[in-house]
Amino acid sequence: CPVTLRVAGTTREGVGVGVGVKAISYFTVQQGRRDEFASLFETLVAQHSSPMRAAGWLGSTLFAVADDPDKAIEISDWDSAEARSEVMQSEAMGAFAPLFELLAAPFNSTVVKQLP
Numbered sequence: 008c009p010v011t012l013r014v015a016g017t018t019r020e021g022v023g024v025g026v027g028v029k030a031i032s033y034f035t036v037q038q039g040r041r042d043e044f045a046s047l048f049e050t051l052v053a054q055h056s057s058p059m060r061a062a063g064w065l066g067s068t069l070f071a072v073a074d075d076p077d078k079a080i081e082i083s084d085w086d087s088a089e090a091r092s093e094v095m096q097s098e099a100m101g102a103f104a105p106l107f108e109l110l111a112a113p114f115n116s117t118v119v120k121q122l123p
Contacts, residue, residue: 028118029084031117031118033114033115034110036109037111038077039076040109043109048079048081054102059099063090063091064094065085066083067083068081068083
């Protein structure tokens with residue numbers, strides 16, 4: 008069961024979280040470096056939130072996995088799956104390279120939408 012570690016952002020002005028889709032990303036961090044990962048995550052998201060919001064990102068929360076000190080989960084809100092895909096494939100993701108260097112393995116994500 009995850010517990011909240013850091014909150015990086017919640018809404019874009021005029022748009023409530025819960026609109027569009029959520030992406031659930033699973034990170035395995037190098038042993039003993041989860042706090043460093045969380046701090047860098049918070050810093051990078053704050054630095055790049057304006058262009059990400061313009062591209063369709065609504066906000067995200069990073070969670071610590073309670074029973075595994077080397078795992079973290081991010082739940083992010085997006086206007087659409089297409090908006091997230093475009094951002095993830097863009098050159099802008101290069102700014103997050105230092106974060107990805109702290110991972111012990113590639114991360115994976117699942118994009119979900121609320122059932123009607």
